[in-house]
Amino acid sequence: ETSEESGPALASSKKTSEPAIFISVDRLPEIQDSRLRLPVLAEEQVIMEAVRENSFVVLCGETGSGKTTQVPQFLYEAGYASGTGIIGVTEPRRVAAVSMSHRVAKEMNLSTRVVSYQIRYEGNVTSDTKIKFMTDGVLLKEIQKDFLLQRYSVIIIDEAHERSVYTDILIGLLSRIVPLRNKKGLPMKLIVMSATLRVEDFTENRKLFPTPPPVIKVEARQFPVSVHFNKRTPLEDYTGEVFQKTCKIHRMLPPGGILVFLTGQAEVHSVCRRLRRAFPFRRGNTATGEGEEAATDSSDEMKKFKKAKHKRTVSLPRIDLDNYSALPVDEGDEDRLAGIDDEGSDLELGDDAADTEEKADPSLPLYVLPLYSLLAPEQQAKVFRPPPHGARLCVVATNVAETSLTIPGIKYVVDCGRVKKRFYDRVTGVSSFKVSWTSQASANQRAGRSGRTEPGHCYRLYSSAVFGDFSLFSEAEITRRPVEDLVLQMKDLNIDKVVNFPFPTTPSAEALVAAEQLLVSLGALEEPPRTGRVKEMERARLSCPISPLGRAMASFPVSPRYAKMLALGKQQDCLPYVIAVVAAMTVREIFEDLDRPAGSEDESSKLAQRRARLAQMRRLWAGQGASLLLGDLMVLLGAVGACEFAGCTLKFCEENGLRYKAMLEIRRLRGQLTNAVNSVCPEVGVFVDCKMAPPTESQVVCLRQIVLAGLGDHLARRVQQEELLDPKWRNGYKTPLLDEPVYIHPSSALFKTLPQFVVYQEVLETTKMYMRGVSAVEPEWVPQLLTQYCHFGSPLETPSPWLCASTGRVKCHSTSTFFRCGWQLPAIEM
Ligand code: ADP
Numbered sequence: 112e113t114s115e116e117s118g119p120a121l122a123s124s125k126k127t128s129e130p131a132i133f134i135s136v137d138r139l140p141e142i143q144d145s146r147l148r149l150p151v152l153a154e155e156q157v158i159m160e161a162v163r164e165n166s167f168v169v170l171c172g173e174t175g176s177g178k179t180t181q182v183p184q185f186l187y188e189a190g191y192a193s194g195t196g197i198i199g200v201t202e203p204r205r206v207a208a209v210s211m212s213h214r215v216a217k218e219m220n221l222s223t224r225v226v227s228y229q230i231r232y233e234g235n236v237t238s239d240t241k242i243k244f245m246t247d248g249v250l251l252k253e254i255q256k257d258f259l260l261q262r263y264s265v266i267i268i269d270e271a272h273e274r275s276v277y278t279d280i281l282i283g284l285l286s287r288i289v290p291l292r293n294k295k296g297l298p299m300k301l302i303v304m305s306a307t308l309r310v311e312d313f314t315e316n317r318k319l320f321p322t323p324p325p326v327i328k329v330e331a332r333q334f335p336v337s338v339h340f341n342k343r344t345p346l347e348d349y350t351g352e353v354f355q356k357t358c359k360i361h362r363m364l365p366p367g368g369i370l371v372f373l374t375g376q377a378e379v380h381s382v383c384r385r386l387r388r389a390f391p392f393r394r395g396n397t398a399t400g401e402g403e404e405a406a407t408d409s410s411d412e413m414k415k416f417k418k419a420k421h422k423r424t425v426s427l428p429r430i431d432l433d434n435y436s437a438l439p440v441d442e443g444d445e446d447r448l449a450g451i452d453d454e455g456s457d458l459e460l461g462d463d464a465a466d467t468e469e470k471a472d473p474s475l476p477l478y479v480l481p482l483y484s485l486l487a488p489e490q491q492a493k494v495f496r497p498p499p500h501g502a503r504l505c506v507v508a509t510n511v512a513e514t515s516l517t518i519p520g521i522k523y524v525v526d527c528g529r530v531k532k533r534f535y536d537r538v539t540g541v542s543s544f545k546v547s548w549t550s551q552a553s554a555n556q557r558a559g560r561s562g563r564t565e566p567g568h569c570y571r572l573y574s575s576a577v578f579g580d581f582s583l584f585s586e587a588e589i590t591r592r593p594v595e596d597l598v599l600q601m602k603d604l605n606i607d608k609v610v611n612f613p614f615p616t617t618p619s620a621e622a623l624v625a626a627e628q629l630l631v632s633l634g635a636l637e638e639p640p641r642t643g644r645v646k647e648m649e650r651a652r653l654s655c656p657i658s659p660l661g662r663a664m665a666s667f668p669v670s671p672r673y674a675k676m677l678a679l680g681k682q683q684d685c686l687p688y689v690i691a692v693v694a695a696m697t698v699r700e701i702f703e704d705l706d707r708p709a710g711s712e713d714e715s716s717k718l719a720q721r722r723a724r725l726a727q728m729r730r731l732w733a734g735q736g737a738s739l740l741l742g743d744l745m746v747l748l749g750a751v752g753a754c755e756f757a758g759c760t761l762k763f764c765e766e767n768g769l770r771y772k773a774m775l776e777i778r779r780l781r782g783q784l785t786n787a788v789n790s791v792c793p794e795v796g797v798f799v800d801c802k803m804a805p806p807t808e809s810q811v812v813c814l815r816q817i818v819l820a821g822l823g824d825h826l827a828r829r830v831q832q833e834e835l836l837d838p839k840w841r842n843g844y845k846t847p848l849l850d851e852p853v854y855i856h857p858s859s860a861l862f863k864t865l866p867q868f869v870v871y872q873e874v875l876e877t878t879k880m881y882m883r884g885v886s887a888v889e890p891e892w893v894p895q896l897l898t899q900y901c902h903f904g905s906p907l908e909t910p911s912p913w914l915c916a917s918t919g920r921v922k923c924h925s926t927s928t929f930f931r932c933g934w935q936l937p938a939i940e941m
């Protein structure tokens with residue numbers, strides 16, 4: 112659509128659809144002053160011309176050059192929000208969406224009714240909203256409702272360099288939506304903004320943009336930064352090292368703010384606490400509301416838990432109707448999801464042993480502020496205000512401060528060199544968060560934060576050799592994870608041919624095929640035709656549309672296997688149990704680690720004692736699962752149930768060998784999943800009471816079937832006596848995926864039972880290949896519930912169901928034979 116353009120002057124008059132108005136904004140003089148200092152302002156003309164002439168524009172500029180705060184204002188002034196459409200800005204992090212909307216409202220002297228934000232759980236959007244900041248997940252959801260995004264005249268995708276999965280998908284979708292809009296005479300613009308110049312994945316991708324979009328670079332003034340590497344690299348206690356280094360800087364170096372990079376909320380709080388103790392700040396001598404400071408130390412959620420702990424009955428976190436997002440998405444996700452590991456309970460349990468080493472020094476006040484995704488907005492806003500007189504500012508942050516937020520007055524950066532990243536377990540689809548080294552590009556971004564207003568210093572708490580081993584850039588998230596959940600989300604958007612989707616970075620073909628197959632066998636996608644020409648069948652196999660079941664599954668924030676269980680859960684009132692089991696399966700380990708020392712001064716005899724006690728506790732828990740054949744999943748359910756009856760206290764967990772953190776996390780997830788289920792099928796209206804009565808026997812049977820339906824591709828069959836070719840197969844199980852036998856672990860509830868068929872949550876390899884999370888399956892359920900995995904033969908040929916390791920199929924009688932034989936199935940509906 113750019114071919115007819117000849118010049119900027121003509122362009123605007125020729126296109127009747129282009130806004131020609133100039134909306135004036137009444138800014139305060141001091142705001143105007145600080146704006147003029149931003150590099151992006153010098154490029155306003157160039158940017159706006161490019162936007163007028165092109166549907167797609169890429170804008171690169173150093174962090175702090177003014178992209179996020181200024182570009183929406185340029186668009187507003189040029190009239191892009193004066194018609195029916197508004198300006199939408201997406202951020203991968205919640206914290207940025209909220210804080211930027213406030214900042215822009217303030218700069219423009221407009222109310223937050225006009226410049227607003229929407230994140231998953233909250234927002235202040237009104238019918239007057241003209242500029243809307245939101246997380247990428249929120250916009251993705253809106254596309255599900257209105258594919259043409261008719262409310263918007265411009266979409267800005269901010270922080271595209273982060274390459275979050277949802278940002279990538281949004282760019283892919285918008286590359287199609289924008290031309291469609293233009294064709295309909297409802298023109299729309301897409302602006303992609305990045306803090307790095309590495310934008311080839313967007314600009315050179317012909318599938319994405321047939322003609323390369325113009326790239327505008329904003330040159331930022333950057334002062335030189337001296338980078339200081341550590342001689343050695345602390346591997347264990349890097350937060351301790353961070354603390355020491357910060358103290359040293361504060362004691363010895365000239366004035367200037369300090370910005371500390373850590374990996375997560377718990378670390379941030381711990382270092383803040385230690386710094387505050389080392390350099391106490393006299394209260395009451397400032398105008399900045401130091402008094403609230405104490406509140407920063409515990410999130411609201413923590414406070415709730417603290418209160419809750421003392422009550423016997425606790426209801427689940429209040430149901431939030433907005434909390435049904437189909438997307439496990441949204442928000443500055445690391446921090447919130449990382450909570451699975453360390454949010455909250457760390458604050459309560461761990462106090463820093465090393466605190467006493469620094470003597471408090473009130474003569475050197477340090478104004479310490481935390482900064483991370485989930486911090487309340489009022490607390491976040493503090494980092495932008497000048498520190499109280501005489502004190503040095505010290506912001507202890509996660510990588511939200513790397514590119515999303517620019518804090519003024521920073522001269523020193525302390526970089527731990529690590530980042531908390533999401534890792535996906537290909538077997539279980541469970542994601543976990545691990546701390547790992549960051550990339551060179553990120554480390555350089557962090558260093559750059561110190562040279563914004565004058566020459567700066569960056570202290571890297573790792574050696575230059577270690578830095579040399581960092582990857583150059585962080586990989587796009589999409590290449591690091593299985594994609595069945597993504598594929599399901601896209602099918603929910605009616606994108607049937609996911610292979611053809613213009614991903615900025617395409618996931619591997621195998622990953623896509625595997626995802627599609629799993630989803631078909633779970634019933635989330637319509638089955639492809641089984642007849643016709645081979646080629647057509649092949650093609651159809653990769654473009655199956657979503658099924659009604661798939662739509663329901665798509666709205667649960669868990670991996671599709673578990674989503675299937677939730678979708679089936681309403682039968683026989685099993686839902687509260689299914690929710691509890693799924694929540695517990697999603698948390699890595701509910702039992703206390705046998706080998707973890709409980710205190711600091713543990714002697715080996717005490718350790719051994721503890722070990723023995725914990726092992727016994729596990730056996731006791733396991734004993735409960737054996738009788739009911741739901742096996743290890745019954746153990747999970749039993750633990751959750753018992754723990755909640757006791758009010759989910761630390762004491763109960765300690766006495767019974769459970770991990771307190773895990774149990775709190777399960778509770779939180781139960782609340783979240785309950786909301787999700789209620790919003791999909793309000794007619795079911797589950798109310799999950801923390802305290803639930805144990806399931807009845809028939810409910811347990813139902814639960815086992817539901818689990819089988821979800822974990823069908825994790826079916827295993829015990830090897831019979833007569834098949835024992837090799838002694839290693841004794842008590843071994845055959846699975847479709849592995850050539851080797853897998854075993855039931857001695858600690859499993861079903862170790863002694865050795866059922867003929869089981870399903871498992873995952874296989875873990877230790878001394879042998881052990882199945883984890885095992886539950887027993889009645890053979891006759893297999894053809895009924897896993898028809899798609901079965902190969903039906905005559906009763907003579909296959910007297911009992913049989914799992915064929917080479918094809919992964921179960922051979923068995925035809926279903927009708929089962930009925931004729933009079934099998935009674937307490938079958939669930941599928
Ligand atoms: P970019 O998006 O290019 O990284 P921003 O638009 O976020 O840049 O920031 C531009 C400037 O605005 C920075 O100097 C930053 O410090 C300032 N700024 C951003 N938010 C606030 C705020 N809430 N209060 C004061 N200054 C702010």
Ligand code: MG
Nearest residue numbers: 178179514515
């Ligand atoms: Mg920005």
